[in-house]
Amino acid sequence: AERAFTAVASLADVLQAALTSPLARIGAGTLGAADRRRLIESGAGADADAADELVAIAEQAGLLAADGRTLLVTAPGLTWLHSSTIERWLTVAAALIDALPRALRPVEDGEAGDRVDRGWIDVDAWPGAYPYDPAWRARADAMLTALRRWAVLDATGAAPAWTRPAAAGGDIDADALAALLPPEVDRVYLQNDLTAIAPGSLAPHLDMRLRSMARRESRAQASSYRFTADSLADALTAGETAQTLRAFLEELSLTGLPQPLAYEIERSASRHGALRVGPDGLGHTRVTSDDEALLRTVAVDQALRPLGLVPSGEASGGDALLTRSSPDTAFWMIADARYPVVAVDENGDRRALDRHRLAGAAQPAPExxxxxxxxxxxxxxxxxxxxxxxxxxxxxxxxxxxxxxxxxxxxxxxxxxxxxxxxxxxxxxxxxxxxxxxxxxxxxxxxxxxxxxxxx
Missing domain, CATH: 2.30.30.100 (SH3 type barrels.)
Known part of the structure; x- marks a missing residue:
């Protein structure tokens, strides 16, 4: 059960990392060394083998999908991130079990050679299931490794109490596993040092929202998060406002909203939006601001040179810069350069942008x-x-x-x-x-x- 809980949390971290920046693959189709190191440093995988196994499990479960030389989170993967811990585990476990080849299914009583569609034979017999396939042993070992990591099988290859019915052709006993998992909590302690402490396993949908405005510092049954000016600016860039941040944190907190955190939210919100990026209606993207000095700084910033920003003269509310790049591209490049920017439409109304690029819908395999x-x-x-x-x-x-x-x-x-x-x-x-x-x-x-x- 501890392995199941750890695997779910680790796979969630892998998907979170892929949402932030797609995972790169090398020519052989395996995870690139840089992204493997990134997953290890973030705590998603204890070592390189664990990172590779988690990525393989996510691909097999349809949570990650290849898009050229990168791995992107799929729409079901994004839904999976907002599910509860037990629902996350069940979804992946069902996918791993369903993917077992037919030769590993038990033979129906009384009909030699006629195999059923559920359950699996003893793992000791797996290596001999396809005796004439030279690649089968490596494939069988990979499947056993994935099933053990996901706690469908224990270290000896036997089915634990919650998957024993599934091994016999029935359904997984979710209640047996749920009784052993740590309970989820829906409240945190907000502290004066701009940190948040979850006194247990924070509900996934709350963890997702909290991590959009704070950096997680430690992951365990009691996780800690830290609010910074940059993390709050990222939340504001993604569409949050000072009001929505305060409302969410006040509802989430067991200790109210500490004054230092409230001050930091107001300060970040007051600075945010000094730059506005949106279409000008003529096929260009316009960057406007009431601060002429800020616009001049943006115009000469070498990090933004690919945008080709040029002055356009006077505009409503101040000077402006024009670029031929799309509004979304210009917005994210300016945001990555750590400027207080918001996206607006042609009327100047603020609009929220979702940076997450998901994998396209999988095409059904042809007959x-x-x-x-x-x-x-x-x-x-x-x-x-x-x-x-x-x-x-x-x-x-x-x-x-x-x-x-x-x-x-x-x-x-x-x-x-x-x-x-x-x-x-x-x-x-x-x-x-x-x-x-x-x-x-x-x-x-x-x-x-x-x-x-x-x-x-």
Whole structure:
């Protein structure tokens, strides 16, 4: 149960990291070294093997999906992040069990060879399930490793109490596992040092919201979070306001809203929005501000040079800068440069942007018949001509090498056939050469006109 709880929390951290910055893959399809190190440093994986296993589990469960050379969180993955701990575990466990190949399913009583669709055979028999597949043992080991990490199996390969019914073909006993997991809490202690302490496992949807405005410092059954000017600015950039921040924290806190935190929220909110980014209605993106000095700083910032910001003269409320980049691109580049920026529409009204880029919907796998139907049709249509031509070519080559005397049937231009008894002497350029013993003349016959060959 402790392993199940740890695995769920670790996989949630992997998805959180992928939301912040997509995970890169190398040519072999495995996780890149830089992102593997990032996951280890964030606490998502204890070591490189754990990080790789968690990413593989997320892919198999459909929570992560490949998009070119990167791994992105899917829409089901984002939903999974907002689920409770037990729901998170059940979703992934069901995906891992459903993915087991048919040879690992038990045989139905009384019908040898007829396997059921649920449950699995003893793990000691897994290595021999596909004896003629050289890659099977590595695949079986990978599946066992994933099932053990997710606490579907224990360290010995046996099913614990909550998956024992599933091993026999039934359903997972979620209550048996839930009784052993630490209870979730929905309140935290806000402290004067701008930290928040959760006295237990914070409900996932609250943890997601809290981490959008505070940096998590430690992860355990009692996690700690720290509010900073940058973390509050990120929350304001993502669409929060001072009012929504105060309302959420006051409802979440067991100790009220400490004065230092309230002051920091007001200070961040007062600074935020000094820059406004939005479309100008003419195909450009406009960056405006009431602070001319701030605009001049932005215009010469080397980090923003790719935007190609140019002055546009006077605009309503102050000067402005124009760029050909899209409003979203300009907004996020300016936000990453740590400027107090908000996104607005053409009317100047504030709008919230979601930076998270999710993987596209997975395309259903085509039926094997549809995949190979065209190939089979081409093979069948070419079977008689190509196969016969290949056989005829081999017979002629063998006759030439042995200088055999053969009977060759040739189709003439008028559609009739005529047989020649010749000693094969050469084959090339699409023609067969041979000595006709009957008339003592060397003949050259086009191979395309030869219909059959037989020994003389």
């Amino acid at each position: 094997p018949v549809a995949v190979y139907a065209g190939l089979l049709a081409r093979l069948r249509s070419a079977e008689s001509g190509d196969a016969d031509a290949a056989w005829l070519g081999r017979e002629l080559e063998q006759a030439v090498r042995a200088r055999e005397t053969i009977v060759v049937a040739v189709r003439l231009p008028d559609g009739t056939e005529r047989e020649f008894t010749i000693e094969a002497t050469g084959l090339g350029g699409g023609r067969l050469r041979g000595l006709d013993r009957n008339v003592d003349v060397e003949r050259t016959l086009p191979v395309s006109s030869i219909t059959r060959v037989s020994p003389a």
